[in-house]
Amino acid sequence: MAQLEPIAANLWTDEAEPALLGGRLPSGKIVFPFPSGDAAEGVEPWRLSRTGTLWSWTRQDFQPKEPFEGPEPFQPYLIGYVELPGEVIVETRIVDAKLEDLKLGMPMEFVVAPFDATRATYAFRPEKA
Amino acid sequence: MEDVYIIGAGIHPFGRTDGRSGRDQGVFAVRQAMADAAIEWTDVGCAYGGSAAAGSADIMVNELGLTGLPFINVSNGCATGGSALASARNAVAAGECDIAMAVGFDKHPRGAFNAKPRDYGLPEWYGQTGMMLTTQFFALKIQRYMQLYGITRETLGRVAEKAFRNGVHADHAWRRSPVDLETILNSPMVNDPLTKYMFCAPAEGAVALILASGKKVRELGADAVKIASVAVRTRPPGSFEVFAPSVDIDNGGKPTILASKAAFELAGIGPEDISVAQLQDTESGAEIMHMAENGFCKDGDQEQWLREGRTEVTGKLPVNTDGGCLACGEPIGASGLRQVYENTVQLRGRGGGRQVPGGPKAAYSHVYGAPGLSGVCILER
Numbered sequence: 001m002a003q004l005e006p007i008a009a010n011l012w013t014d015e016a017e018p019a020l021l022g023g024r025l026p027s028g029k030i031v032f033p034f035p036s037g038d039a040a041e042g043v044e045p046w047r048l049s050r051t052g053t054l055w056s057w058t059r060q061d062f063q064p065k066e067p068f069e070g071p072e073p074f075q076p077y078l079i080g081y082v083e084l085p086g087e088v089i090v091e092t093r094i095v096d097a098k099l100e101d102l103k104l105g106m107p108m109e110f111v112v113a114p115f116d117a118t119r120a121t122y123a124f125r126p127e128k129a
Numbered sequence: 130m131e132d133v134y135i136i137g138a139g140i141h142p143f144g145r146t147d148g149r150s151g152r153d154q155g156v157f158a159v160r161q162a163m164a165d166a167a168i169e170w171t172d173v174g175c176a177y178g179g180s181a182a183a184g185s186a187d188i189m190v191n192e193l194g195l196t197g198l199p200f201i202n203v204s205n206g207c208a209t210g211g212s213a214l215a216s217a218r219n220a221v222a223a224g225e226c227d228i229a230m231a232v233g234f235d236k237h238p239r240g241a242f243n244a245k246p247r248d249y250g251l252p253e254w255y256g257q258t259g260m261m262l263t264t265q266f267f268a269l270k271i272q273r274y275m276q277l278y279g280i281t282r283e284t285l286g287r288v289a290e291k292a293f294r295n296g297v298h299a300d301h302a303w304r305r306s307p308v309d310l311e312t313i314l315n316s317p318m319v320n321d322p323l324t325k326y327m328f329c330a331p332a333e334g335a336v337a338l339i340l341a342s343g344k345k346v347r348e349l350g351a352d353a354v355k356i357a358s359v360a361v362r363t364r365p366p367g368s369f370e371v372f373a374p375s376v377d378i379d380n381g382g383k384p385t386i387l388a389s390k391a392a393f394e395l396a397g398i399g400p401e402d403i404s405v406a407q408l409q410d411t412e413s414g415a416e417i418m419h420m421a422e423n424g425f426c427k428d429g430d431q432e433q434w435l436r437e438g439r440t441e442v443t444g445k446l447p448v449n450t451d452g453g454c455l456a457c458g459e460p461i462g463a464s465g466l467r468q469v470y471e472n473t474v475q476l477r478g479r480g481g482g483r484q485v486p487g488g489p490k491a492a493y494s495h496v497y498g499a500p501g502l503s504g505v506c507i508l509e510r
Binding site: 007008011022029031032033036055056057058059060061062064065066067068069070077079080081083086087088089090091093099104115121 | 321
Protein backbone atom coordinates (compact mmCIF):
# COMPACT_ATOMS: atom_id res chain seq x y z
CA MET A 1 0.00 0.00 0.00
CA ALA A 2 3.12 2.19 0.12
CA GLN A 3 2.27 3.67 -3.29
CA LEU A 4 -1.05 5.14 -2.07
CA GLU A 5 -1.05 8.74 -0.84
CA PRO A 6 -2.80 9.50 2.46
CA ILE A 7 -6.07 11.37 1.80
CA ALA A 8 -4.83 14.09 4.15
CA ALA A 9 -1.54 14.92 5.85
CA ASN A 10 -1.07 14.21 9.56
CA LEU A 11 -4.31 12.25 9.87
CA TRP A 12 -2.39 9.19 11.05
CA THR A 13 1.24 8.65 12.08
CA ASP A 14 3.91 7.73 9.54
CA GLU A 15 5.43 4.63 11.12
CA ALA A 16 5.51 0.85 10.67
CA GLU A 17 2.39 0.43 12.83
CA PRO A 18 0.54 3.67 12.14
CA ALA A 19 -2.09 5.11 14.48
CA LEU A 20 -4.60 7.96 14.23
CA LEU A 21 -3.26 11.34 15.29
CA GLY A 22 -5.43 13.06 17.89
CA GLY A 23 -4.76 15.90 20.27
CA ARG A 24 -4.53 16.28 24.02
CA LEU A 25 -6.14 19.47 25.33
CA PRO A 26 -4.65 21.31 28.33
CA SER A 27 -7.61 19.90 30.31
CA GLY A 28 -6.38 16.38 29.53
CA LYS A 29 -9.28 15.67 27.19
CA ILE A 30 -8.39 13.74 24.02
CA VAL A 31 -9.86 14.96 20.74
CA PHE A 32 -9.84 13.78 17.12
CA PRO A 33 -8.81 14.97 14.59
CA PHE A 34 -5.96 17.23 15.69
CA PRO A 35 -7.50 20.71 15.71
CA SER A 36 -6.56 23.32 13.09
CA GLY A 37 -6.11 27.07 13.28
CA ASP A 38 -6.39 28.89 16.60
CA ALA A 39 -8.07 25.85 18.17
CA ALA A 40 -4.70 24.03 17.97
CA GLU A 41 -3.08 26.37 20.50
CA GLY A 42 -1.91 24.47 23.58
CA VAL A 43 -2.97 21.11 22.09
CA GLU A 44 -0.34 18.34 22.15
CA PRO A 45 -0.27 15.74 19.38
CA TRP A 46 -1.57 12.45 20.75
CA ARG A 47 -1.04 9.04 19.15
CA LEU A 48 -4.40 7.31 19.56
CA SER A 49 -4.84 3.67 20.52
CA ARG A 50 -4.79 1.18 17.61
CA THR A 51 -7.51 -0.91 19.21
CA GLY A 52 -10.95 -0.23 20.60
CA THR A 53 -14.55 -1.44 20.65
CA LEU A 54 -17.42 -0.89 18.23
CA TRP A 55 -19.74 1.89 19.51
CA SER A 56 -22.15 2.07 16.55
CA TRP A 57 -22.25 1.38 12.82
CA THR A 58 -24.22 1.70 9.59
CA ARG A 59 -23.81 1.07 5.89
CA GLN A 60 -23.85 3.84 3.30
CA ASP A 61 -26.17 2.40 0.66
CA PHE A 62 -26.60 5.39 -1.66
CA GLN A 63 -23.96 7.42 -3.46
CA PRO A 64 -23.33 10.65 -1.55
CA LYS A 65 -23.29 13.96 -3.42
CA GLU A 66 -20.12 16.08 -3.47
CA PRO A 67 -17.81 16.60 -1.60
CA PHE A 68 -17.68 12.75 -1.61
CA GLU A 69 -14.81 11.59 -3.85
CA GLY A 70 -15.16 7.81 -3.72
CA PRO A 71 -14.36 5.69 -6.79
CA GLU A 72 -16.90 4.96 -9.55
CA PRO A 73 -18.97 2.87 -9.80
CA PHE A 74 -20.24 3.46 -6.28
CA GLN A 75 -19.95 0.58 -3.84
CA PRO A 76 -21.80 0.68 -0.49
CA TYR A 77 -19.40 1.00 2.44
CA LEU A 78 -19.50 0.53 6.19
CA ILE A 79 -18.88 3.31 8.68
CA GLY A 80 -19.12 3.47 12.43
CA TYR A 81 -17.71 4.79 15.67
CA VAL A 82 -14.98 2.98 17.59
CA GLU A 83 -14.41 3.75 21.26
CA LEU A 84 -10.71 3.99 22.09
CA PRO A 85 -10.62 3.19 25.79
CA GLY A 86 -9.92 6.19 28.00
CA GLU A 87 -9.37 8.42 24.95
CA VAL A 88 -12.17 9.29 22.53
CA ILE A 89 -14.81 7.71 20.26
CA VAL A 90 -13.74 8.16 16.61
CA GLU A 91 -15.83 8.00 13.44
CA THR A 92 -14.27 5.68 10.89
CA ARG A 93 -14.68 3.54 7.84
CA ILE A 94 -15.06 -0.15 8.68
CA VAL A 95 -13.35 -2.67 6.37
CA ASP A 96 -12.92 -6.44 6.13
CA ALA A 97 -16.43 -7.01 7.53
CA LYS A 98 -20.03 -7.39 6.42
CA LEU A 99 -22.94 -5.49 7.98
CA GLU A 100 -24.26 -8.65 9.62
CA ASP A 101 -20.86 -9.33 11.28
CA LEU A 102 -20.99 -6.14 13.33
CA LYS A 103 -21.94 -6.26 17.01
CA LEU A 104 -21.98 -3.61 19.73
CA GLY A 105 -18.76 -3.69 21.76
CA MET A 106 -16.81 -6.03 19.45
CA PRO A 107 -13.00 -5.51 19.43
CA MET A 108 -11.74 -3.45 16.49
CA GLU A 109 -8.27 -2.58 15.21
CA PHE A 110 -6.83 0.31 13.21
CA VAL A 111 -5.80 -0.18 9.61
CA VAL A 112 -4.82 2.05 6.69
CA ALA A 113 -7.06 1.06 3.76
CA PRO A 114 -7.25 1.97 0.07
CA PHE A 115 -9.77 4.77 -0.67
CA ASP A 116 -9.47 4.96 -4.45
CA ALA A 117 -6.80 4.11 -7.08
CA THR A 118 -4.30 6.63 -5.71
CA ARG A 119 -5.26 7.44 -2.12
CA ALA A 120 -5.50 5.70 1.25
CA THR A 121 -7.72 6.52 4.21
CA TYR A 122 -7.97 5.23 7.75
CA ALA A 123 -10.34 2.50 8.88
CA PHE A 124 -10.98 -0.03 11.60
CA ARG A 125 -11.70 -3.73 11.13
CA PRO A 126 -12.84 -6.49 13.48
CA GLU A 127 -9.80 -7.60 15.46
CA LYS A 128 -8.38 -10.91 14.27
CA ALA A 129 -8.54 -13.53 17.02
CA MET B 130 -43.44 38.05 32.53
CA GLU B 131 -46.63 38.94 30.65
CA ASP B 132 -48.48 35.99 29.11
CA VAL B 133 -48.31 35.84 25.33
CA TYR B 134 -50.83 34.14 23.07
CA ILE B 135 -51.06 32.79 19.54
CA ILE B 136 -54.10 34.33 17.88
CA GLY B 137 -53.46 33.41 14.26
CA ALA B 138 -51.81 30.51 12.45
CA GLY B 139 -51.19 30.13 8.73
CA ILE B 140 -49.50 27.47 6.64
CA HIS B 141 -48.50 27.03 3.03
CA PRO B 142 -48.91 23.35 2.08
CA PHE B 143 -45.66 21.43 2.51
CA GLY B 144 -44.11 19.37 -0.27
CA ARG B 145 -43.26 20.69 -3.72
CA THR B 146 -44.73 23.84 -5.23
CA ASP B 147 -42.99 24.48 -8.52
CA GLY B 148 -43.05 28.08 -9.64
CA ARG B 149 -43.54 29.59 -6.19
CA SER B 150 -40.48 30.74 -4.28
CA GLY B 151 -39.92 29.85 -0.64
CA ARG B 152 -40.48 33.45 0.39
CA ASP B 153 -43.73 33.68 -1.60
CA GLN B 154 -44.88 30.61 0.29
CA GLY B 155 -43.98 32.57 3.43
CA VAL B 156 -46.11 35.52 2.33
CA PHE B 157 -48.97 33.09 1.64
CA ALA B 158 -48.70 31.76 5.21
CA VAL B 159 -48.53 35.26 6.70
CA ARG B 160 -51.71 36.33 4.88
CA GLN B 161 -53.50 33.20 6.07
CA ALA B 162 -52.36 33.78 9.66
CA MET B 163 -53.54 37.41 9.56
CA ALA B 164 -56.92 36.37 8.19
CA ASP B 165 -57.17 33.75 10.92
CA ALA B 166 -56.42 36.38 13.57
CA ALA B 167 -58.68 38.93 11.86
CA ILE B 168 -55.95 41.56 11.78
CA GLU B 169 -54.25 43.66 9.10
CA TRP B 170 -50.53 43.90 8.34
CA THR B 171 -50.61 47.44 9.76
CA ASP B 172 -51.52 45.90 13.15
CA VAL B 173 -48.27 43.88 13.32
CA GLY B 174 -45.78 45.70 15.54
CA CYS B 175 -42.70 43.62 14.87
CA ALA B 176 -41.72 40.51 12.95
CA TYR B 177 -39.10 37.77 13.13
CA GLY B 178 -38.46 35.18 10.46
CA GLY B 179 -36.12 33.31 8.22
CA SER B 180 -35.22 30.33 6.11
CA ALA B 181 -32.21 28.06 5.78
CA ALA B 182 -32.05 28.00 1.98
CA ALA B 183 -34.64 30.42 0.59
CA GLY B 184 -33.27 33.82 1.49
CA SER B 185 -34.07 36.56 3.97
CA ALA B 186 -37.51 37.07 5.43
CA ASP B 187 -37.53 40.84 5.80
CA ILE B 188 -37.88 41.36 2.04
CA MET B 189 -41.49 40.20 2.52
CA VAL B 190 -42.36 43.80 3.36
CA ASN B 191 -42.38 44.38 -0.42
CA GLU B 192 -45.48 42.20 -0.68
CA LEU B 193 -46.99 42.73 2.77
CA GLY B 194 -46.64 46.50 2.97
CA LEU B 195 -44.09 49.14 3.87
CA THR B 196 -45.38 49.88 7.33
CA GLY B 197 -41.94 50.62 8.75
CA LEU B 198 -42.08 47.78 11.29
CA PRO B 199 -38.90 46.22 12.61
CA PHE B 200 -38.45 42.90 10.78
CA ILE B 201 -35.57 40.83 12.10
CA ASN B 202 -34.05 38.03 10.03
CA VAL B 203 -33.39 34.83 11.95
CA SER B 204 -30.83 32.34 10.67
CA ASN B 205 -30.55 29.53 13.14
CA GLY B 206 -30.52 26.31 11.11
CA CYS B 207 -33.23 23.88 12.15
CA ALA B 208 -34.17 26.17 15.04
CA THR B 209 -34.87 29.13 12.73
CA GLY B 210 -38.62 28.92 13.29
CA GLY B 211 -38.28 28.20 16.99
CA SER B 212 -35.89 31.11 17.46
CA ALA B 213 -38.23 33.42 15.54
CA LEU B 214 -41.08 32.32 17.80
CA ALA B 215 -39.02 32.82 20.98
CA SER B 216 -37.99 36.29 19.82
CA ALA B 217 -41.52 37.33 18.83
CA ARG B 218 -42.83 36.10 22.13
CA ASN B 219 -40.18 38.01 24.07
CA ALA B 220 -40.97 41.18 22.14
CA VAL B 221 -44.63 40.99 23.15
CA ALA B 222 -43.80 39.95 26.73
CA ALA B 223 -41.41 42.89 27.03
CA GLY B 224 -44.12 45.26 25.87
CA GLU B 225 -42.33 46.25 22.67
CA CYS B 226 -45.54 45.64 20.75
CA ASP B 227 -49.00 44.12 21.25
CA ILE B 228 -48.91 42.01 18.09
CA ALA B 229 -45.85 40.25 16.71
CA MET B 230 -45.30 37.76 13.93
CA ALA B 231 -43.02 34.73 13.55
CA VAL B 232 -42.55 33.26 10.08
CA GLY B 233 -40.43 30.42 8.72
CA PHE B 234 -40.21 29.16 5.16
CA ASP B 235 -37.94 27.12 2.92
CA LYS B 236 -37.37 25.51 -0.43
CA HIS B 237 -34.69 22.81 -0.74
CA PRO B 238 -33.46 20.91 -3.79
CA ARG B 239 -34.36 17.22 -4.00
CA GLY B 240 -32.29 14.56 -2.23
CA ALA B 241 -30.23 14.46 0.95
CA PHE B 242 -28.59 17.66 2.14
CA ASN B 243 -24.95 17.91 1.05
CA ALA B 244 -23.01 19.98 3.52
CA LYS B 245 -19.57 21.46 2.95
CA PRO B 246 -16.97 20.57 5.60
CA ARG B 247 -15.57 24.09 5.74
CA ASP B 248 -18.98 25.57 6.65
CA TYR B 249 -18.93 23.39 9.76
CA GLY B 250 -15.28 23.94 10.68
CA LEU B 251 -14.38 20.41 9.58
CA PRO B 252 -11.46 19.11 7.51
CA GLU B 253 -11.99 18.33 3.80
CA TRP B 254 -11.20 14.62 4.18
CA TYR B 255 -14.29 14.19 6.34
CA GLY B 256 -16.50 15.01 3.36
CA GLN B 257 -14.27 13.41 0.72
CA THR B 258 -14.33 10.02 2.43
CA GLY B 259 -18.13 9.99 2.69
CA MET B 260 -18.68 10.40 6.43
CA MET B 261 -20.38 13.79 6.37
CA LEU B 262 -24.00 12.81 5.77
CA THR B 263 -26.90 13.68 8.03
CA THR B 264 -28.63 10.37 7.26
CA GLN B 265 -25.62 8.45 8.63
CA PHE B 266 -25.79 10.27 11.93
CA PHE B 267 -29.44 9.36 12.42
CA ALA B 268 -28.71 5.71 11.59
CA LEU B 269 -25.68 5.60 13.89
CA LYS B 270 -27.60 7.12 16.79
CA ILE B 271 -30.62 4.77 16.55
CA GLN B 272 -28.45 1.70 15.79
CA ARG B 273 -26.67 2.06 19.13
CA TYR B 274 -29.94 2.90 20.90
CA MET B 275 -31.63 -0.22 19.50
CA GLN B 276 -28.79 -2.41 20.77
CA LEU B 277 -28.81 -0.80 24.22
CA TYR B 278 -32.56 -0.70 24.77
CA GLY B 279 -33.98 -3.52 22.68
CA ILE B 280 -35.86 -1.49 20.06
CA THR B 281 -36.80 -3.57 16.99
CA ARG B 282 -36.93 -2.70 13.31
CA GLU B 283 -40.65 -3.33 13.40
CA THR B 284 -41.04 -0.48 15.90
CA LEU B 285 -39.13 1.81 13.54
CA GLY B 286 -41.60 0.79 10.87
CA ARG B 287 -44.61 1.45 13.08
CA VAL B 288 -43.51 5.05 13.60
CA ALA B 289 -43.52 5.64 9.84
CA GLU B 290 -46.78 3.76 9.38
CA LYS B 291 -48.46 6.04 11.94
CA ALA B 292 -47.00 9.15 10.31
CA PHE B 293 -48.45 8.35 6.89
CA ARG B 294 -51.78 7.36 8.43
CA ASN B 295 -51.99 10.73 10.23
CA GLY B 296 -50.83 12.65 7.16
CA VAL B 297 -53.95 11.48 5.30
CA HIS B 298 -56.01 13.87 7.46
CA ALA B 299 -53.69 16.90 7.31
CA ASP B 300 -54.39 19.34 4.47
CA HIS B 301 -50.86 20.71 4.69
CA ALA B 302 -49.08 17.32 4.60
CA TRP B 303 -47.03 16.24 1.58
CA ARG B 304 -47.53 12.45 1.79
CA ARG B 305 -51.24 11.83 2.14
CA SER B 306 -51.57 8.10 1.44
CA PRO B 307 -51.17 5.34 3.99
CA VAL B 308 -48.19 3.01 3.60
CA ASP B 309 -48.32 -0.45 5.19
CA LEU B 310 -45.72 -1.76 7.61
CA GLU B 311 -44.38 -4.41 5.26
CA THR B 312 -43.78 -1.87 2.48
CA ILE B 313 -41.98 0.42 4.92
CA LEU B 314 -39.73 -2.35 6.25
CA ASN B 315 -38.95 -3.70 2.77
CA SER B 316 -38.33 -0.36 1.03
CA PRO B 317 -34.71 0.32 -0.07
CA MET B 318 -32.22 0.73 2.77
CA VAL B 319 -30.79 4.24 3.09
CA ASN B 320 -28.49 3.73 6.06
CA ASP B 321 -29.07 0.53 8.02
CA PRO B 322 -31.38 0.19 9.98
CA LEU B 323 -33.34 3.03 8.34
CA THR B 324 -35.21 2.45 5.09
CA LYS B 325 -36.45 5.00 2.56
CA TYR B 326 -39.94 5.27 4.09
CA MET B 327 -38.46 5.85 7.55
CA PHE B 328 -36.78 9.09 6.43
CA CYS B 329 -38.32 12.48 5.83
CA ALA B 330 -37.21 14.37 2.74
CA PRO B 331 -36.10 17.98 2.34
CA ALA B 332 -39.11 19.87 1.03
CA GLU B 333 -40.81 23.25 0.74
CA GLY B 334 -43.34 25.05 2.83
CA ALA B 335 -44.02 27.96 5.15
CA VAL B 336 -45.69 28.72 8.47
CA ALA B 337 -46.61 32.02 10.10
CA LEU B 338 -47.91 32.65 13.60
CA ILE B 339 -49.44 35.84 14.96
CA LEU B 340 -48.70 36.48 18.63
CA ALA B 341 -50.51 38.92 20.90
CA SER B 342 -50.62 40.25 24.44
CA GLY B 343 -53.47 39.35 26.82
CA LYS B 344 -54.83 42.86 26.42
CA LYS B 345 -55.00 42.45 22.65
CA VAL B 346 -56.58 39.00 22.93
CA ARG B 347 -59.43 40.50 25.01
CA GLU B 348 -59.77 43.48 22.69
CA LEU B 349 -60.08 41.24 19.61
CA GLY B 350 -62.01 38.45 21.32
CA ALA B 351 -59.51 36.14 19.65
CA ASP B 352 -59.54 32.33 19.57
CA ALA B 353 -56.23 32.24 21.42
CA VAL B 354 -53.89 29.63 22.84
CA LYS B 355 -51.37 30.59 25.51
CA ILE B 356 -47.63 30.12 25.00
CA ALA B 357 -46.81 28.53 28.34
CA SER B 358 -43.09 28.35 27.58
CA VAL B 359 -40.44 28.41 24.87
CA ALA B 360 -36.92 27.14 25.43
CA VAL B 361 -34.10 26.87 22.89
CA ARG B 362 -30.87 25.17 23.99
CA THR B 363 -27.54 24.33 22.32
CA ARG B 364 -25.60 21.17 23.04
CA PRO B 365 -23.89 20.39 26.34
CA PRO B 366 -20.47 18.66 26.59
CA GLY B 367 -20.41 15.00 25.56
CA SER B 368 -23.47 15.06 23.32
CA PHE B 369 -23.51 12.99 20.13
CA GLU B 370 -24.41 15.24 17.21
CA VAL B 371 -24.51 15.31 13.45
CA PHE B 372 -21.14 15.84 11.66
CA ALA B 373 -18.96 14.59 14.54
CA PRO B 374 -15.61 13.02 13.56
CA SER B 375 -15.35 12.10 17.23
CA VAL B 376 -17.49 11.86 20.34
CA ASP B 377 -16.43 12.47 23.95
CA ILE B 378 -16.06 9.22 25.92
CA ASP B 379 -18.02 10.90 28.72
CA ASN B 380 -21.04 11.07 26.45
CA GLY B 381 -24.72 11.30 27.22
CA GLY B 382 -25.52 15.02 27.43
CA LYS B 383 -28.28 16.09 25.04
CA PRO B 384 -29.60 19.51 24.03
CA THR B 385 -33.15 18.08 23.92
CA ILE B 386 -33.00 17.06 27.59
CA LEU B 387 -31.91 20.60 28.50
CA ALA B 388 -34.58 22.32 26.39
CA SER B 389 -37.30 19.98 27.61
CA LYS B 390 -36.49 20.44 31.29
CA ALA B 391 -36.34 24.20 30.88
CA ALA B 392 -39.67 24.34 29.03
CA PHE B 393 -41.43 22.18 31.61
CA GLU B 394 -40.01 24.25 34.47
CA LEU B 395 -41.07 27.54 32.88
CA ALA B 396 -44.55 26.19 32.22
CA GLY B 397 -44.80 24.71 35.71
CA ILE B 398 -46.11 21.38 34.42
CA GLY B 399 -44.65 17.94 33.66
CA PRO B 400 -44.75 15.37 30.85
CA GLU B 401 -47.80 13.69 32.42
CA ASP B 402 -49.81 16.89 31.85
CA ILE B 403 -49.26 16.93 28.08
CA SER B 404 -52.21 15.85 25.91
CA VAL B 405 -50.55 15.98 22.47
CA ALA B 406 -46.91 16.18 21.32
CA GLN B 407 -45.10 17.00 18.10
CA LEU B 408 -41.59 15.54 18.31
CA GLN B 409 -38.80 15.96 15.77
CA ASP B 410 -39.05 12.91 13.50
CA THR B 411 -36.39 13.47 10.88
CA GLU B 412 -36.61 9.69 10.68
CA SER B 413 -38.37 6.97 12.64
CA GLY B 414 -35.52 6.50 15.11
CA ALA B 415 -35.53 10.18 16.08
CA GLU B 416 -39.18 10.07 17.16
CA ILE B 417 -38.47 7.01 19.30
CA MET B 418 -35.42 8.51 21.01
CA HIS B 419 -37.07 11.90 21.41
CA MET B 420 -40.00 10.31 23.26
CA ALA B 421 -37.52 9.46 26.01
CA GLU B 422 -35.28 12.55 25.72
CA ASN B 423 -38.32 14.77 26.22
CA GLY B 424 -39.31 12.85 29.34
CA PHE B 425 -42.44 11.09 28.07
CA CYS B 426 -41.20 7.53 28.62
CA LYS B 427 -38.18 5.54 29.79
CA ASP B 428 -35.53 4.33 27.35
CA GLY B 429 -36.79 1.08 25.87
CA ASP B 430 -40.47 1.60 26.75
CA GLN B 431 -41.12 2.80 23.20
CA GLU B 432 -41.26 -0.81 22.02
CA GLN B 433 -44.39 -1.38 24.11
CA TRP B 434 -45.82 2.11 23.49
CA LEU B 435 -45.77 1.65 19.72
CA ARG B 436 -47.09 -1.90 19.88
CA GLU B 437 -50.02 -0.74 22.02
CA GLY B 438 -50.70 2.33 19.87
CA ARG B 439 -50.18 4.79 22.71
CA THR B 440 -48.88 7.47 20.35
CA GLU B 441 -51.80 7.21 17.92
CA VAL B 442 -54.20 10.17 17.64
CA THR B 443 -56.58 8.24 19.91
CA GLY B 444 -53.81 7.02 22.27
CA LYS B 445 -52.64 8.17 25.69
CA LEU B 446 -50.08 10.57 24.19
CA PRO B 447 -50.71 11.29 20.51
CA VAL B 448 -47.39 12.06 18.78
CA ASN B 449 -47.02 13.87 15.45
CA THR B 450 -50.72 14.16 14.71
CA ASP B 451 -50.20 15.73 11.27
CA GLY B 452 -47.71 13.04 10.23
CA GLY B 453 -44.69 15.04 11.37
CA CYS B 454 -41.65 15.50 9.17
CA LEU B 455 -42.14 12.00 7.77
CA ALA B 456 -45.43 12.94 6.11
CA CYS B 457 -44.85 16.68 5.69
CA GLY B 458 -41.20 16.74 4.60
CA GLU B 459 -38.69 19.10 6.13
CA PRO B 460 -38.37 22.67 4.90
CA ILE B 461 -35.86 23.53 7.61
CA GLY B 462 -36.91 27.12 8.32
CA ALA B 463 -40.61 26.21 8.56
CA SER B 464 -40.49 22.79 10.16
CA GLY B 465 -40.36 23.82 13.82
CA LEU B 466 -43.20 26.30 13.36
CA ARG B 467 -45.31 23.61 11.64
CA GLN B 468 -45.28 21.72 14.93
CA VAL B 469 -46.54 24.77 16.79
CA TYR B 470 -49.12 25.35 14.04
CA GLU B 471 -50.37 21.79 14.47
CA ASN B 472 -50.58 22.17 18.24
CA THR B 473 -52.55 25.39 17.80
CA VAL B 474 -54.98 23.53 15.50
CA GLN B 475 -55.31 20.72 18.06
CA LEU B 476 -55.91 23.01 21.06
CA ARG B 477 -58.52 24.95 19.12
CA GLY B 478 -60.24 21.67 18.25
CA ARG B 479 -59.91 22.24 14.51
CA GLY B 480 -58.06 19.00 13.67
CA GLY B 481 -60.89 17.32 11.75
CA GLY B 482 -59.99 13.70 10.99
CA ARG B 483 -56.82 13.95 13.05
CA GLN B 484 -58.30 15.82 16.02
CA VAL B 485 -57.15 14.49 19.39
CA PRO B 486 -60.36 13.62 21.25
CA GLY B 487 -61.39 14.97 24.66
CA GLY B 488 -60.38 18.62 24.25
CA PRO B 489 -56.58 18.66 24.67
CA LYS B 490 -55.38 21.26 27.18
CA ALA B 491 -51.59 21.22 26.88
CA ALA B 492 -49.56 20.67 23.72
CA TYR B 493 -45.82 20.11 23.39
CA SER B 494 -43.54 20.64 20.41
CA HIS B 495 -39.87 19.79 19.99
CA VAL B 496 -37.55 20.61 17.11
CA TYR B 497 -33.97 19.32 16.87
CA GLY B 498 -31.20 20.06 14.43
CA ALA B 499 -27.56 20.57 13.55
CA PRO B 500 -25.14 21.38 15.08
CA GLY B 501 -26.87 20.16 18.22
CA LEU B 502 -29.73 22.38 19.26
CA SER B 503 -33.26 21.87 20.42
CA GLY B 504 -36.29 24.09 20.71
CA VAL B 505 -39.30 23.20 22.85
CA CYS B 506 -42.59 25.09 23.02
CA ILE B 507 -45.52 24.30 25.32
CA LEU B 508 -48.96 25.69 24.49
CA GLU B 509 -51.98 25.71 26.78
CA ARG B 510 -55.66 26.22 26.24
